[in-house]
Amino acid sequence: MRYLYYPGCSSEATGKAYDISTRAMMEKLGVELVELDDWNCCGATSYFNVRELDSFAIAARNLAIAQKQGDEDLCVICNACYTTLAKTNRYIEESPEVHEAVNGALGAVDRSYDGKKAVRHIMDVLVNDIGIEALGEKVTRRLTGIKVAPYYGCQYSRPMGAFDDPEFPTTMDTFFTALGADVITDYAGKSKCCGGMMMLTKEEGALRLCHELLEGAHKAGADVIVCACPLCEMNLEGYQPRVNKAFGTDYDIPVMYFTQLAGLAFGASPKALALDKQIVSCDRVVAAIPA
Amino acid sequence: MSGEEEAKMPEDKIAVYFCHCGSNIAGKVDVDKVVAWAAEQPNVTVAREYKYMCSDPGQDLIKDDIQKLGVNRVVVAACSPTMHEPTFRKAASDAGLNPYLLQMANVREHCSWVTEDRDEATEKAMRILNAQIHRLPFNEALDPIEVPVNPAVMVVGGGIAGIEAALKLSATGKKVYLVEKKPSIGGHMAMFDKTFPTLDCAACILTPKMSAAGKDPNIEMLAYSEVEEVEGYVGNFKVKVRKKARFVNTDTCTGCGACIEACVVRKVPSEFDQGLGKRSAVYIPFPQAVPLRATIDAANCLTLKGKKCKQPCVTACGPGAIDFEQQDEVLDLEVGAIIMATGFELWEPDQDPRYGYGKLDNVISSLEFERISNASGPTGGHIVCKNGEAPKSVAILHCIGSRDQNHQEFCSRVCCMYSLKFSHLIKEHLPDTEVYELYIDMRCYGKGYEEFYRRLMDEGVHMVRGRAAEVTDLAMSPEEEGRLIVKTEDTLLGIVRRIPADMVILSSGLSPAKDAKEVSQTFGFGCSGNGFFLERHPKLEPVSTVTDGIFIAGCCQYPKDIPDTVAQAGAAAACALALVDNPTVKVEPTVSYIDPEKCCGCHICVSVCPHTAIQFNEEKKVAEVITAACKGCGVCVAACGSNVPQQAGYLDNQIFAEIEGAMAL
Numbered sequence: 001m002r003y004l005y006y007p008g009c010s011s012e013a014t015g016k017a018y019d020i021s022t023r024a025m026m027e028k029l030g031v032e033l034v035e036l037d038d039w040n041c042c043g044a045t046s047y048f049n050v051r052e053l054d055s056f057a058i059a060a061r062n063l064a065i066a067q068k069q070g071d072e073d074l075c076v077i078c079n080a081c082y083t084t085l086a087k088t089n090r091y092i093e094e095s096p097e098v099h100e101a102v103n104g105a106l107g108a109v110d111r112s113y114d115g116k117k118a119v120r121h122i123m124d125v126l127v128n129d130i131g132i133e134a135l136g137e138k139v140t141r142r143l144t145g146i147k148v149a150p151y152y153g154c155q156y157s158r159p160m161g162a163f164d165d166p167e168f169p170t171t172m173d174t175f176f177t178a179l180g181a182d183v184i185t186d187y188a189g190k191s192k193c194c195g196g197m198m199m200l201t202k203e204e205g206a207l208r209l210c211h212e213l214l215e216g217a218h219k220a221g222a223d224v225i226v227c228a229c230p231l232c233e234m235n236l237e238g239y240q241p242r243v244n245k246a247f248g249t250d251y252d253i254p255v256m257y258f259t260q261l262a263g264l265a266f267g268a269s270p271k272a273l274a275l276d277k278q279i280v281s282c283d284r285v286v287a288a289i290p291a
Numbered sequence: 292m293s294g295e296e297e298a299k300m301p302e303d304k305i306a307v308y309f310c311h312c313g314s315n316i317a318g319k320v321d322v323d324k325v326v327a328w329a330a331e332q333p334n335v336t337v338a339r340e341y342k343y344m345c346s347d348p349g350q351d352l353i354k355d356d357i358q359k360l361g362v363n364r365v366v367v368a369a370c371s372p373t374m375h376e377p378t379f380r381k382a383a384s385d386a387g388l389n390p391y392l393l394q395m396a397n398v399r400e401h402c403s404w405v406t407e408d409r410d411e412a413t414e415k416a417m418r419i420l421n422a423q424i425h426r427l428p429f430n431e432a433l434d435p436i437e438v439p440v441n442p443a444v445m446v447v448g449g450g451i452a453g454i455e456a457a458l459k460l461s462a463t464g465k466k467v468y469l470v471e472k473k474p475s476i477g478g479h480m481a482m483f484d485k486t487f488p489t490l491d492c493a494a495c496i497l498t499p500k501m502s503a504a505g506k507d508p509n510i511e512m513l514a515y516s517e518v519e520e521v522e523g524y525v526g527n528f529k530v531k532v533r534k535k536a537r538f539v540n541t542d543t544c545t546g547c548g549a550c551i552e553a554c555v556v557r558k559v560p561s562e563f564d565q566g567l568g569k570r571s572a573v574y575i576p577f578p579q580a581v582p583l584r585a586t587i588d589a590a591n592c593l594t595l596k597g598k599k600c601k602q603p604c605v606t607a608c609g610p611g612a613i614d615f616e617q618q619d620e621v622l623d624l625e626v627g628a629i630i631m632a633t634g635f636e637l638w639e640p641d642q643d644p645r646y647g648y649g650k651l652d653n654v655i656s657s658l659e660f661e662r663i664s665n666a667s668g669p670t671g672g673h674i675v676c677k678n679g680e681a682p683k684s685v686a687i688l689h690c691i692g693s694r695d696q697n698h699q700e701f702c703s704r705v706c707c708m709y710s711l712k713f714s715h716l717i718k719e720h721l722p723d724t725e726v727y728e729l730y731i732d733m734r735c736y737g738k739g740y741e742e743f744y745r746r747l748m749d750e751g752v753h754m755v756r757g758r759a760a761e762v763t764d765l766a767m768s769p770e771e772e773g774r775l776i777v778k779t780e781d782t783l784l785g786i787v788r789r790i791p792a793d794m795v796i797l798s799s800g801l802s803p804a805k806d807a808k809e810v811s812q813t814f815g816f817g818c819s820g821n822g823f824f825l826e827r828h829p830k831l832e833p834v835s836t837v838t839d840g841i842f843i844a845g846c847c848q849y850p851k852d853i854p855d856t857v858a859q860a861g862a863a864a865a866c867a868l869a870l871v872d873n874p875t876v877k878v879e880p881t882v883s884y885i886d887p888e889k890c891c892g893c894h895i896c897v898s899v900c901p902h903t904a905i906q907f908n909e910e911k912k913v914a915e916v917i918t919a920a921c922k923g924c925g926v927c928v929a930a931c932g933s934n935v936p937q938q939a940g941y942l943d944n945q946i947f948a949e950i951e952g953a954m955a956l
Contacts, residue, residue, distance in 0.1 A: 187765075188763045211767070212765065212767060215765060219765060
């Protein structure tokens with residue numbers, strides 16, 4: 001099994017652990033990830049609101065490279081990158097004008113894009129291509145007794161819902177259940193926004209959103225929150241102390257990339273999964289997993 | 292009807308009329324150009340244009356030309372033939388021309404409405420028109436077939452719409468079969484406590500009608516029955532109705548309820564109480580049921596499940612009406628018209644997980660609240676939460692599943708008003724309880740509705756303009772602890788609010804019945820895009836369907852309130868009466884014909900005919916069309932290997948001429 005792989009820019013900075021753990025986990029699963037040549041930032045969510053057409057062109061450059069590089073689907077790990085690239089595909093498909101304008105821009109760097117490269121979220125690949133049964137068979141350390149709160153974030157399946165329900169996603173629940181974990185399937189806020197980049201522009205607002213997510217997971221008795229987006233992870237983990245300070249709480253909930261926890265189940269070492277890069281220590285989660 | 296006569300080319304005098312339809316057609320098609328061109332075509336005697344051909348002066352043009360110019364073939368280029376073909380054919384007929392020598396060219400739905408470019412539209416209009424100019428010389432005069440009409444009517448569905456239609460028809464002396472799939476008639480209205488905006492007691496205004504229908508000698512009540520098959524055609528429908536076994540002899544049962552008291556299976560969720568109350572395995576759904584007869588539910592009765600039971604119901608029943616051996620009965624009924632009044636289903640609120648229905652206690656559907664607030668409901672009319680306590684705060688969430696692109700795009704029309712009714716009932720029962728209405732827009736359009744809204748504001752109900760985003764039990768402050776919290780953006784205040792409530796009522800929209808599509812196919816008409824039964828014309832024929840003789844009334848057509856439902860039921864009854872009050876009805880002569888000289892007796896047409904209108908004559912070894920049963924679908928024509936069946940009005944030479952005409956330009 002082989003995929004083209006788009007790490008996204010966060011994976012070179014704050015989200016480095018997501019990239020490292022993804023590669024380690026996929027290696028354990030025997031899936032080959034071929035990194036996209038000379039990829040660029042997807043443009044993320046903000047640029048669309050400033051110059052829409054330019055942002056399609058920027059995202060489409062990656063898709064054009066992918067189209068040239070191979071027939072494999074393009075696997076994306078970050079929720080925001082996934083949504084941006086998939087959205088670009090959809091606009092190109094639905095609007096010949098956008099397609100023409102994008103190809104006009106790509107033409108300036110001698111590239112073109114036919115609009116047909118499949119963009120896949122890594123969770124879609126895991127659950128639908130590899131399959132729940134096969135994943136269960138690859139488990140070497142079952143996550144028995146670990147109470148996992150999957151935090152999907154707002155861009156996981158929203159708005160398109162290509163592989164999961166946009167309002168009430170469940171694929172991560174299915175995934176971690178197959179890995180033996182005690183999944184909290186219905187805690188308040190599992191697909192609510194963490195505040196995203198608002199943490200830098202209007203911190204009090206974003207802290208309030210994080211507070212609600214952490215409170216939901218806390219009340220549901222979560223041992224660990226798992227994420228599929230570098231920004232969600234940063235907000236929930238890195239800003240936990242500030243949430244505590246602002247709201248008088250004392251949360252101490254480990255937050256991991258879902259690939260880190262799953263990687264442990266598939267037999268990768270904590271070091272290989274970059275667990276030493278976490279801010280809230282995950283040691284007690286690692287220690288709680290039965291050998 | 293050989294269809295092989297030579298076209299009478301030289302003596303054909305065709306008149307062409309091109310309708311502007313206001314700007315509907317003329318706005319896209321260059322009418323002058325098309326008419327000038329048409330006048331030059333072979334066989335065309337005259338070509339005219341007019342702003343509205345369907346108007347009297349428009350029709351007079353046709354009549355005058357037939358009478359004064361000796362026109363003997365007519366083509367009207369206008370709207371769809373389903374709209375005005377009957378109008379123009381009648382005009383031709385009035386002027387002495389056989390109506391089947393008039394053809395419509397649909398240049399509106401098929402051309403001007405669906406073509407962007409003016410030049411393309413003009414060219415397409417010419418092609419559509421030319422097809423008919425080429426076809427007309429091959430048209431033959433046909434005479435409508437007259438068939439007898441059965442004066443009985445079947446009404447399917449025993450809610451307020453069906454009851455009303457049945458009573459109206461019965462009043463004219465017609466025999467009516469009222470078919471209801473549940474054990475009692477009454478429908479949704481029987482579940483309500485009050486009706487908006489007058490706050491009439493629903494039972495007080497409905498039960499007299501139910502009872503009247505039950506006692507009416509002209510109405511044959513077929514409760515606990517379902518239509519299985521419909522055959523035939525306008526004036527002559529043959530309907531198979533399955534009368535489900537009640538395991539109770541309805542002739543001897545008196546509805547005393549002794550069996551219900553005696554039954555040992557007592558915890559079956561009551562469908563009528565939305566599962567909030569319990570019933571026995573033998574039951575009468577509600578006290579005012581019509582017919583007031585017990586029904587044994589085979590899925591829960593121990594005896595019928597083959598388990599041990601001392602059968603106390605049998606012992607308790609004085610008249611000995613319990614009959615475990617009873618079987619379903621299939622009735623073959625013949626009627627001249629059918630009225631569909633099969634109602635709606637509530638949009639199931641668990642389809643939107645954000646509102647916590649089915650997961651959070653005290654998040655209830657609107658129908659559940661109807662039962663809770665009803666004096667004969669599971670709580671005896673006390674508005675209480677699951678723990679038996681009265682709520683201190685209730686939030687009523689509008690537009691659940693409605694006006695939502697992810698679910699039902701349409702507005703269900705009744706939810707704003709029933710929500711306001713709920714507020715009133717809560718304030719009446721519990722004056723100190725805070726009530727919040729979370730709405731997008733208040734749609735209070737009916738008689739007395741806006742006034743009712745104003746009254747509720749005066750009663751102290753909090754009106755919050757904002758669609759509810761979510762219902763959660765995650766408390767973020769001590770005051771929220773143990774309560775439900777409704778999150779919304781109050782768009783008048785411009786703030787995000789968290790409204791604590793002890794009870795949340797989800798005002799769900801109305802959905803088409805789950806089997807609406809299947810039912811519509813059984814009866815041979817269709818559904819609209821939103822899943823409700825399709826009316827023949829949304830404005831001018833709202834109670835007719837595309838199948839002659841089948842009418843629709845009530846919420847099976849689209850969500851509507853009780854006044855509109857009753858009005859539509861009356862309209863459907865009048866339409867049905869206008870049909871069955873005649874001894875005969877004329878049906879289209881465009882039926883198929885099999886030449887016995889050419890038929891080889893292979894049976895293919897017999898096997899493909901969807902209306903069993905072709906039978907095989909064993910003596911002559913040929914297939915024969917039963918003209919009265921043929922619906923003119925043309926399947927036999929297409930299926931026959933020897934090209935023997937021919938359908939009047941759709942002969943091969945007519946169709947080929949049409950194709951040639953369309954392609955000729």
